[in-house]
Amino acid sequence: MAARRVGAGCWQRALWLGRRCRLPGGRESYRSSSSSPALGKTVDNPQVTQEEIVLPRRKTWDKLAVLQTLAATVNRDPTAAHYMFQDDPFLMPRNAANSRLYSLSKESGRNAAKYIIKNFPQYFDKTFAEPNVPSLMPQPITPQAEGVSEEALQERVHLRMVKESVDMFDQLLQAGTPVSLETTNSLLDLLCFYGDGEPTPEKEQEEKEDLEEPGVDASEQKAPKRQFRRGAQPGPRWRENNHAERIFKIMPERNAHSYCTMIRGMVKHGAYSKAYDMYIDLLNERHKADVHTFNALIRAVPYLKDKFVERWELAKDLLTHMAQQKVQPTLLTFNSVLKSLRRCGGVGRTMSLFVLKEMEALDIEPSLASYDHLLSVYYRGVEAQSSDIISEVLNEVEKRSFTAQDPDDANFFNTAMQVCCDLKDIKLAYQLNRALEKGDNWKFLDVDRSNGYWSKFFSLLCMMEQIEVVLKWYKEMSPSVFYPSPRNILDLLQALDAANQLEVIPSVWEDVKQLGFSRRQDLLEEFLSLMSREQHPSEVQLAFAKCADEIKGVHEAAGPGQVPLEWTGSALGHVVVLFSRAGRSQDAWNMMEHFQKINRIPTDKVMDEFLSCAKQNNCPDEAIKMVKLAASLGLPLSQRLKSRTEEEFELSETQKKALESIRWDGDSSDSDSDSSDSDRE
Amino acid sequence: MAAAARALRVLPRALHVPSATRQLHTSPVCLKARAARVRAGKGDKLVTYEQAHAPHHIGHRKGWLSLHTGNLCGEAGAAARALEDAFLRRFLAGTFPGLLLDEPVLKRRGNLLVLCALLARALPPHKLYFLQGYAETLLGHFYKCPVRLELQTLPARLPYKFI
Numbered sequence: 001m002a003a004r005r006v007g008a009g010c011w012q013r014a015l016w017l018g019r020r021c022r023l024p025g026g027r028e029s030y031r032s033s034s035s036s037p038a039l040g041k042t043v044d045n046p047q048v049t050q051e052e053i054v055l056p057r058r059k060t061w062d063k064l065a066v067l068q069t070l071a072a073t074v075n076r077d078p079t080a081a082h083y084m085f086q087d088d089p090f091l092m093p094r095n096a097a098n099s100r101l102y103s104l105s106k107e108s109g110r111n112a113a114k115y116i117i118k119n120f121p122q123y124f125d126k127t128f129a130e131p132n133v134p135s136l137m138p139q140p141i142t143p144q145a146e147g148v149s150e151e152a153l154q155e156r157v158h159l160r161m162v163k164e165s166v167d168m169f170d171q172l173l174q175a176g177t178p179v180s181l182e183t184t185n186s187l188l189d190l191l192c193f194y195g196d197g198e199p200t201p202e203k204e205q206e207e208k209e210d211l212e213e214p215g216v217d218a219s220e221q222k223a224p225k226r227q228f229r230r231g232a233q234p235g236p237r238w239r240e241n242n243h244a245e246r247i248f249k250i251m252p253e254r255n256a257h258s259y260c261t262m263i264r265g266m267v268k269h270g271a272y273s274k275a276y277d278m279y280i281d282l283l284n285e286r287h288k289a290d291v292h293t294f295n296a297l298i299r300a301v302p303y304l305k306d307k308f309v310e311r312w313e314l315a316k317d318l319l320t321h322m323a324q325q326k327v328q329p330t331l332l333t334f335n336s337v338l339k340s341l342r343r344c345g346g347v348g349r350t351m352s353l354f355v356l357k358e359m360e361a362l363d364i365e366p367s368l369a370s371y372d373h374l375l376s377v378y379y380r381g382v383e384a385q386s387s388d389i390i391s392e393v394l395n396e397v398e399k400r401s402f403t404a405q406d407p408d409d410a411n412f413f414n415t416a417m418q419v420c421c422d423l424k425d426i427k428l429a430y431q432l433n434r435a436l437e438k439g440d441n442w443k444f445l446d447v448d449r450s451n452g453y454w455s456k457f458f459s460l461l462c463m464m465e466q467i468e469v470v471l472k473w474y475k476e477m478s479p480s481v482f483y484p485s486p487r488n489i490l491d492l493l494q495a496l497d498a499a500n501q502l503e504v505i506p507s508v509w510e511d512v513k514q515l516g517f518s519r520r521q522d523l524l525e526e527f528l529s530l531m532s533r534e535q536h537p538s539e540v541q542l543a544f545a546k547c548a549d550e551i552k553g554v555h556e557a558a559g560p561g562q563v564p565l566e567w568t569g570s571a572l573g574h575v576v577v578l579f580s581r582a583g584r585s586q587d588a589w590n591m592m593e594h595f596q597k598i599n600r601i602p603t604d605k606v607m608d609e610f611l612s613c614a615k616q617n618n619c620p621d622e623a624i625k626m627v628k629l630a631a632s633l634g635l636p637l638s639q640r641l642k643s644r645t646e647e648e649f650e651l652s653e654t655q656k657k658a659l660e661s662i663r664w665d666g667d668s669s670d671s672d673s674d675s676s677d678s679d680r681e
Numbered sequence: 682m683a684a685a686a687r688a689l690r691v692l693p694r695a696l697h698v699p700s701a702t703r704q705l706h707t708s709p710v711c712l713k714a715r716a717a718r719v720r721a722g723k724g725d726k727l728v729t730y731e732q733a734h735a736p737h738h739i740g741h742r743k744g745w746l747s748l749h750t751g752n753l754c755g756e757a758g759a760a761a762r763a764l765e766d767a768f769l770r771r772f773l774a775g776t777f778p779g780l781l782l783d784e785p786v787l788k789r790r791g792n793l794l795v796l797c798a799l800l801a802r803a804l805p806p807h808k809l810y811f812l813q814g815y816a817e818t819l820l821g822h823f824y825k826c827p828v829r830l831e832l833q834t835l836p837a838r839l840p841y842k843f844i
Contacts, residue, residue: 085810086810086813086831086832086833088832088833088834090802090806090834091806091809091810091832091834093806098806101807102806102807102810103810105807105808105810105811105814106810106811106813106814107814108811108814109810109811109812109813109814109815109816109818110814110815110817110818112811112814112815113814113815113816113817113818113819113822114818116819117818117819117822123823124822124823127825128825129825129826132825133825133826136821136822136825136826137822137825138822
């Protein structure tokens with residue numbers, strides 16, 4: 001860092017920035033003490049050094065201090081965000097939405113650069129690097145061969161230009177030149193893969209890339225992932241009589257490859273019954289299908305038949321055909337079978353184990369997708385299955401490090417964690433975490449999935465573990481590994497409540513503010529009710545009052561464009577109670593006046609608390625105002641308040657007269673309070 | 682006599698050698714006493730540490746803004762590096778218009794080019810990440826080497842003194 005110069009007068013400011021970097025949310029960072037002593041002298045007490053010289057005491061280090069410090073730097077830093085973000089307090093994402101936004105913006109910046117490189121290749125084609133780096137050269141996009149010929153068609157197919165290649169094919173046919181079978185097949189491949197749409201439609205705002213193999217280093221390339229898991233197939237649907245079908249029909253001769261491509265394209269884009277008809281045609285023509293076609297057909301089985309038994313029979317038929325045509329099944333075949341069994345109910349449960357045995361017999365190692373389908377078959381729905389499959393699966397998964405072989409592999413860890421949560425078993429969850437740490441298995445969780453995974457794990461922890469363990473995991477994991485969801489915060493609050501450690505609540509509130517959840521009504525209600533339930537020692541009470549103050553700020557219009565949140569009666573009551581307990585009677589009175597604005601009536605507890613606060617501060621005027629308010633609202637409580645005021649306070653003559661003059665009608669106000677819009681808890 | 686006069690008339694033309702002329706050589710003005718020095722003002726001009734120190738302080742109170750091995754003995758390519766530096770500074774100044782608080786520092790480690798820039802917080806973070814991804818990819822394809830952009834943000838320029 002020799003080139004990073006900081007001015008002499010700015011050393012303190014740089015340190016202050018560094019501190020803000022290290023302490024998000026006000027939590028202590030547990031760096032070892034080797035970094036602080038010399039700095040602490042200059043920064044902490046700038047005033048003290050001018051008046052008196054405080055000699056620091058000599059520190060004694062134990063023998064292992066250096067090694068321990070070095071060891072602490074090797075592990076994951078629990079305060080840092082993901083590696084792809086800049087390590088700067090302004091640029092570090094504070095919640096899940098921001099982290100997704102920043103990673104997507106970076107990716108779209110890259111796409112913008114690639115667009116420029118694609119459209120202006122003449123500025124980027126100098127080769128002066130030795131050896132040349134082909135991946136950094138612009139890709140040729142315009143086809144070289146001009147004119148109407150078969151080579152031109154082949155080139156366009158190679159460059160994935162769907163519309164141009166179809167046009168070229170039509171031109172060739174009109175001119176009468178015969179197009180060879182191979183070229184037609186490659187054209188069919190292109191059309192079936194893209195489903196008659198374009199590879200990269202220009203007007204799409206977000207490129208729906210396929211989920212890349214988790215084997216690739218997933219930390220740098222975050223492809224935008226779809227939020228919703230639609231039941232339908234990704235990509236465009238198969239239209240009636242589109243180009244692929246038309247070309248297929250006018251082909252003079254077709255071989256097995258043509259049929260296979262059509263079947264795979266139809267299954268990919270949702271035309272399942274057509275795919276099955278095409279398969280029957282293929283059998284009639286006495287062709288042999290290849291293994292990919294069979295995989296596609298087996299995946300289509302749940303859409304072809306309705307009853308479970310029929311589905312399984314159809315799948316078995318296809319497998320028998322496969323054996324007859326001497327096509328060797330692969331891992332993907334068995335995964336497709338298991339995927340179809342997911343939608344076969346009870347039949348699926350019995351058959352899936354046979355499928356696994358078959359895989360073992362053929363010496364095919366199951367991948368994570370197989371285990372994922374297995375778990376879904378056994379643990380779907382709300383019926384609590386008393387099967388032990390999950391532990392056996394986890395024992396298998398823990399043993400080895402997996403590679404990505406099936407696109408569905410990525411779902412395994414989330415499904416498994418969901419099962420652990422449903423079974424409420426924390427030991428299984430720990431075992432799953434150990435499996436995640438083994439070898440390359442961490443690559444199967446990208447940022448979105450890992451957020452969901454750790455979120456579920458944290459909910460399970462809050463339910464099942466002691467509060468110290470929960471807090472330790474919380475400090476270590478958020479915000480570096482995952483960003484807590486509102487559900488997680490509620491679970492954490494419940495756990496704190498159960499363990500009677502409510503003094504941690506103010507720091508949780510700081511985190512909530514950072515995460516951007518400070519406008520959620522349910523969270524605010526939970527915070528306020530927990531804080532105001534009981535009396536606490538005074539520092540805690542002061543901290544609670546500060547939180548209440550901030551919550552109050554949320555409810556008022558703060559800054560341009562921010563809609564103020566609506567007060568509810570209970571929230572307002574809690575805020576008054578908290579202010580009163582901390583001795584801030586003026587604030588409490590301001591809150592009391594809000595009650596009329598929202599047409600709610602404060603509860604007895606609120607009024608009593610306010611009166612006690614007024615008594616502590618020795619302000620009888622406040623008490624009288626309170627009694628007046630109660631009387632004007634027509635509460636039956638106001639008589640008791642009046643008597644309490646008379647007894648507990650020392651009132652001057654004017655005050656006593658004012659108290660007496662407060663009129664209180666007992667009967668008529670009862671009917672008033674019944675008819676008015678009151679919210680009594 | 683007439684033949685001698687005729688010979689004399691021929692002679693001056695033969696003696697006239699076009700290349701033997703006297704000319705004046707001019708070069709553009711290089712004011713070495715004014716390069717990279719901020720002139721003193723009334724006391725309200727904010728000046729960073731980098732700007733406040735003159736070039737003769739490089740190596741004593743200042744570091745270098747561009748670090749590469751082209752100037753070592755036996756190494757080639759110093760001029761190419763200087764040209765690349767000029768382009769990169771203009772590129773960064775244009776990509777982050779008005780946001781650069783100080784001169785970016787360029788470091789070359791093997792094949793890798795690291796650009797360290799100090800930015801203001803005028804743009805929201807997602808826009809800064811967009812520009813970062815764009816700059817990294819574009820420069821990587823342009824210079825055929827991996828490029829990394831390290832950003833640090835500050836609220837405002839860091840004053841060293843007011844001249």
